[in-house]
Amino acid sequence: MEDFEPVIVAFCCHYCAYTAADMAGSLRLCYPPNVKIIRVPCSGKVDTIHLMQAIKGGADGVYVAGCLEGDCHFKSGNAKAARRVVYAKRLLNDVGIEPERIEMIMMSAGMGERFAATAEEFTAKIRGMGPNPVKLMRATAIRDPHNVSPAHKESAAV
Amino acid sequence: MATEKQTEPCSDILVVGAGIGGLKAAMDLSEASRRVVLIDKAFSIGGLMARLDRTFPTNNCDLCTLSPQLSETGRRQHIELMSGTQLSAVQGEVGRFSASLTIAPRFIDLNLCTACGECYKRFPQWVRFTPGLDHRAPTCMRYPQATPYAFSVYPEASCHKDELVRVCPAGAILTEDRERVETRLFGAIILAAGAELFAPAHLDYLSRGLSVDVLTGLEYERILSASGPTHGELIRPSDGKPPQRIAWIQCVGSRGINTADVSYCSSVCCMAAIKEAIVTRERFGNDIETTIFYMDIRTGGKDYELYYQRALKEYGVRFVRCRPHSVVVGDAGQLQIAYLREENGRLETERFDMVVLSSGFRASQETEDLGRRLGIELNRHHFAEAGGFSPVSTSRPGIYVCGTFESPKDIPETIVQSSAAACLAMETAGRLDPGAGQVEAVPPERDVAGEPPRIGVFVCDCGFNIGGVIDVEAVVAHVATLPEVLVSEIAGHGCSSAAMERIESAIREKGLNRIVIGGCSPRTRETLFQNTLRKAGLNKYLVEIVNIRDQVTWVHAHLADQATEKAKDLLRMAVGSVRYRRPHTDLVLPMNKDVLVVGGGVSGMTAALSLASQGFKVILVERMRELGGLAGQLRKSLEGDDIGAHVRSLVDSTLSHKRIEVLTQTIIVDHSGMPGAFSTGLQAGPRMLYRQIRHGATILATGALPLRPAEHLLGEHGAVVTQLDLDGIIEDHPDRVASWNTVVMIQCVGSRTPENPNCSKICCQSAVKNILRIGRLNPDARIFVLYRDMRTTGFQEDYAIEARKMGAVFVRYEENAKPDVRIVGDKLTVAFEDRILGRRLQVETDCLALSTGFVADDEGTEDLAAIFHLSRTADGFFREDHVKLRPVELSVPGFTVAGTALGPKSVRESITQALAASARTQALLSRDTINLGAVAARVDRKRCAACLLCVRACPYHIPFINADGVSEIDATRCHGCGTCAAECPAKAIELVQFEDDVITAQLNGLLERLN
Known part of the structure; x- marks a missing residue:
């Protein structure tokens, strides 16, 4: 487990979180390279399917980063995203995966420090939790020739 | 008749000097559809900024900030760039200047030189090392991103021309080249000749x-x-x-x-x-x-x-x-x-x-000579003289000045002045025919629908910014192994014109139909690369930008190996998803050209008058009963100009202008829309009646508040006043001033403290201004100034020297040993440490003036920031979009800002910013249509079950169930957040540009190596 490097997906809204990541860049703040950003116009665009696809594909942690509460560029997209994150957590719980692997985080465009700190904390948390159990399950499943999971096939989780 | 025709001003504008100031002025003018001739005496443009390493406060590479502007200047349609060119004489007057341009021989044909560098490589023996630490060769490019991208031969090396001709593979060496003089007509001239x-x-x-x-x-x-x-x-x-x-x-x-x-x-x-x-x-x-x-x-x-x-x-x-x-x-x-x-x-x-x-x-000898040739007034330091309330106008009408030719200043101030100069030049030089050459010729778009993906990947090394951390070669080699990738190469500085041309030709030669750029943030560079695709005949949405600089090399600099792996991951994600990118057409709406100006102080009125004079309708909203703002309380400037009179004349002009509607006692309550089509709700007048206005752009000039901290007995003892109070006392009660024996001033009261860490900028000059006026009324008065750092920058220093000569005593104090103000008997005393004498002094004073500066109107900016979705600094001022390059723009498109709403500044600086905001607004409103981009939700009618979830989810109430019983979304009104797409249970809604398969492909690109 010592050389476990978690793979983390961060869905970042264009107006706040993604801009905060740029800000972290221009301030040269260091954070772990485990976090990979996918840019979306608004956190409200992040579908439950995408969260579940990430976990199913083997991501060890996923977070949605949107604007601060009440400050969404699109009024309420972040609130909807937060609701979907709660829903996705419940789905994880139902299938026996730690719900803490998915989180909602809020920050403003100026919060470069917050972006870096979040990446740091979330990575540390996931590192502590160990690899996504899906990967272990798949490792066992692969031995069964009738159950090779095509990685590109869409999840029917919702 | 010929005379009739001559009265019509010529619309071309000449910009002299292509450093950052001249570039900015030229680009603003070009954006506002004015034709510009930009000349520089050097063979490649960029001026001083191109030679700096990094700029504060972000410590970004200067060239990275500047070079996209350079290459853009070279490519912009309304700008004609003439390097190696000087302005030798100007005849005629405003509206019809006849300018003689002297063009130096370059000995290289710009159209043929490919900047291959063979000439430079083959003659290392002529490389010289100068005190400027610049390598100089017989042929020379000053830096790798030079514009024009071509060499030049120094005249002293021209005896070696025959040898140069032999080595030049492009045949670009001209053995005969001579100085030429061209005479051209201009309506206005901007001098951005710089300083040395x-x-x-x-x-x-x-x-x-x-x-x-x-x-x-x-x-x-x-x-x-x-x-x-x-x-x-x-x-x-x-x-x-x-x-x-x-x-x-x-x-x-x-x-x-x-x-x-x-x-x-x-x-x-x-x-x-x-x-x-x-x-x-x-x-x-x-x-x-x-x-x-x-x-x-x-x-x-x-x-x-x-x-x-x-x-x-x-x-x-x-x-x-x-x-x-x-x-x-x-x-x-x-x-x-x-x-x-x-x-x-x-x-x-x-x-x-x-x-x-x-x-x-x-001031250089060259600019001094230029000034004299043009007959403009220079100050005693040989910089161009400009007025107190007309900060970019020279003494010759129609000739404007910006940047360090006017006075020493930094990049943001230069940029602001350049936009201001552009604003006045536009006013002077009449309008360009709106039909003239508006649309840049681009080849028709290639239909890529039937083609299999042919992906080209270009990874910038960005000098050290990327190449200094990750192994770009290894990254490019890895990407080359991915399916459907035909080209994978290092692009150097991808935003340089050479790299752009390389990408363009790769698209044509290899028939690429999807492009991935590994570089910096799409927030800043996406448009640039989209334009390159468009020029190469591809739809501009077939590009994916990977932000390696901001998300990898700048933040994982200490982990080279892991950073390289992450760069590979991110590029794999992009390569996976770019194949799903489809061509899109931008949505277009008509442009509303009215402007909302919020705040009726000097900045707001100056901006409003400038726009109104150019034919724009302005709605000026002021929350107080009267126009005038903070400057309305000021009397004199440091230079002795009458601020009160200037404010009164602004108020009169504003109230009487037929295109300005003034709404006092009015507040902003709601806001929606986009640049070119905003809608803002106001509550106007004593009865607070609600009214909605439509406008295309917004200028915020909401000002700041004078600080009055309860320190040093301010408000408790009548002799304790602020510098602002003192300004009025000197004007209104000179007899009182004449009776004073002693005056003490304390600087930085309430500024540069833990609670308010910034400098208020104007207090040092206010103190000096008041010292000089007191000294004139009462030469015997003893004046003590207790200060931390005297910040009389630029030519203000001359006034500070005068104050010292007048006998004012300047004594330093430390933040942790503030002066001690007490009432002893009926006298006000100030005790402080004098370091030079090495003892503590106590002074009885008749007047204690506190230099208290400005603070943000925190409540006001907080409300407006919430309504308009703007960002603010920690101390409550509005935050500009880019501290260097976009100092009057706010982060929300269509919004500019001027005056003390951005931070403490003088009236003169506020006027400059107001003119700059006007120029930027005119640039935005110069087009007749608004481009909405392509992002919008699109409904697949066959899948829609009319469940109403999208109708409920949309924050803007755009979707509705139409007569056919399916959801309909008006793309021109859709804001493009994608919430409906995420909520739709039937997956009948896609967000154009962020389609589900694009996102899924990004995930797969990252995760497939795990499986």
């Missing part, structure tokens, strides 16, 4: 010229620069070893009385030295000791004080307050600096490996 930096070959008391390790600031920047002579390695010129102790000496040649000195302050050197010290420690290690010897630290710009504090506290830069007596070269070549310790007055000597002389701006 004081760079003496010899200054014996500082060992300049005796030791090669004594450098000027610019030479030091060249050493730090990746494109400099050491390729960015910090080494000592004498022995090529890395230095351990570096000293900066401030005010070399400035604020002095020696023969070679000038009296004024160069304004930028404090921030430049702090930046150089920070960059040194950041890039080359904390074990390098950096010491700055200074007289006053002048960090008065927006958030500059915070940068200074960071240098002190985070970076451990050492600051010593002393102008060193001398630099002496020791036996072993070491540099010894002798200086006095402020705390005990003792002489100390310290050894350093390198000494950097912070030498400031000088």
